[in-house]
Amino acid sequence: MNCYLGVDIGSISTKGVIIDDNNNIVTSSYIWTEGNPVNAVKKLVAILKNNLDDKYVIKGIGTTGSARKLIGLLLNANIVKNEIMAHAVGTLSLYPDVKTILEIGGQDSKIILLNNGIITDYAMNTLCAAGTGSFLSSQAKRLNIAIEDFGPLALKSTNPVKIAARCTVFAESDLIHKAQVGYKKEDIVAGLCKSIVLNYLNNVGKGKKIKSPVIFQGGVSKNVGVLKYFKEILNMDVIVDPNSHLMGALGIAILAKKNKTDKVYDLNIQDIDFLTKASECKGCSNNCEILRIYKDHKLVDSWGNRCDKYIKN
Numbered sequence: 001m002n003c004y005l006g007v008d009i010g011s012i013s014t015k016g017v018i019i020d021d022n023n024n025i026v027t028s029s030y031i032w033t034e035g036n037p038v039n040a041v042k043k044l045v046a047i048l049k050n051n052l053d054d055k056y057v058i059k060g061i062g063t064t065g066s067a068r069k070l071i072g073l074l075l076n077a078n079i080v081k082n083e084i085m086a087h088a089v090g091t092l093s094l095y096p097d098v099k100t101i102l103e104i105g106g107q108d109s110k111i112i113l114l115n116n117g118i119i120t121d122y123a124m125n126t127l128c129a130a131g132t133g134s135f136l137s138s139q140a141k142r143l144n145i146a147i148e149d150f151g152p153l154a155l156k157s158t159n160p161v162k163i164a165a166r167c168t169v170f171a172e173s174d175l176i177h178k179a180q181v182g183y184k185k186e187d188i189v190a191g192l193c194k195s196i197v198l199n200y201l202n203n204v205g206k207g208k209k210i211k212s213p214v215i216f217q218g219g220v221s222k223n224v225g226v227l228k229y230f231k232e233i234l235n236m237d238v239i240v241d242p243n244s245h246l247m248g249a250l251g252i253a254i255l256a257k258k259n260k261t262d263k264v265y266d267l268n269i270q271d272i273d274f275l276t277k278a279s280e281c282k283g284c285s286n287n288c289e290i291l292r293i294y295k296d297h298k299l300v301d302s303w304g305n306r307c308d309k310y311i312k313n
Helices: 037-050 069-074 083-094 133-142 147-155 170-180 183-205 224-234 244-258
Strands: 004-009 013-019 026-032 055-063 100-104 110-114 119-127 216-218 275-279 287-295 297-305
Touching: 004 037, 004 083, 004 244, 013 037, 013 244, 026 244, 037 069, 037 119, 037 216, 055 083, 055 244, 069 297, 083 100, 083 110, 083 119, 083 170, 083 216, 100 183, 119 147, 119 183, 119 244, 133 147, 133 183, 170 183, 170 244, 170 297, 183 224, 183 297, 216 224, 216 244
Parallel strands: 004 055, 100 216
Antiparallel strands: 004 013, 013 026, 100 110, 110 119, 275 287, 287 297
16 A cells, blocks of 8 residues: 655654555654754654555655755655645645644744635744744743643633733743742733734734634644634634644645555664764855765765855865
């Protein structure tokens, strides 16, 4: 039976799914990237391979996320696409009538607007981590709260405090001040959740017409506190799919299926020697920073150059 692998490599987490010909998820995994996307993907693929029945053969591989090009070379992916396309395709496969996709990940956030299954507009916030998963995680540690308890604790609040979350530095300063003057921990946590929603809508969602059905995705979508304030502030229902954290991987797996060839892919990648070497080209005044990628000691690609000089050296 044919199946297709989709890998979404983010700055914080790495997600993978394997689907069948009917887009059903056969197996999936979600692990931390830990600053090394190559090692993370090797670990992810090993997990997926061990959970895959021998009756399946991989007929397509797709990569998306911030390290999609690099991992695409490692896996010999037959398709590499950005997160906007991947998230839209994955969501549409489950919610064909979706009009708005809200996504908050570990380091960035995005909004995707659709009409009749077509992307009509989108926006991303990658300049500041305020309001993202990493920001929430750091504040949870500061408050000595397990990140899994962050959302449920926020729901206990009856008076969320106002916290300036438009900047990470200001938010942390405000949070410390609120704690020192005696605000309850649940009110501070609820204030953080609410401020994340306001920050998202005032920045990423600024000028965007948010229409229902609305789907909330990314790791932060698992935070019931943030979900509560999205519903409250938007005054509409916001759907969180059980696999909301896997939508990018699902979407790129579907695109890999659509782009399939007769090739059968091997998931035994543990012993592949995959190395990158950085250098500065002195060929002209541009001083391009060149990154060369070697796979089993063979140069497979080079990035950063404005011309063809020295690329194969």
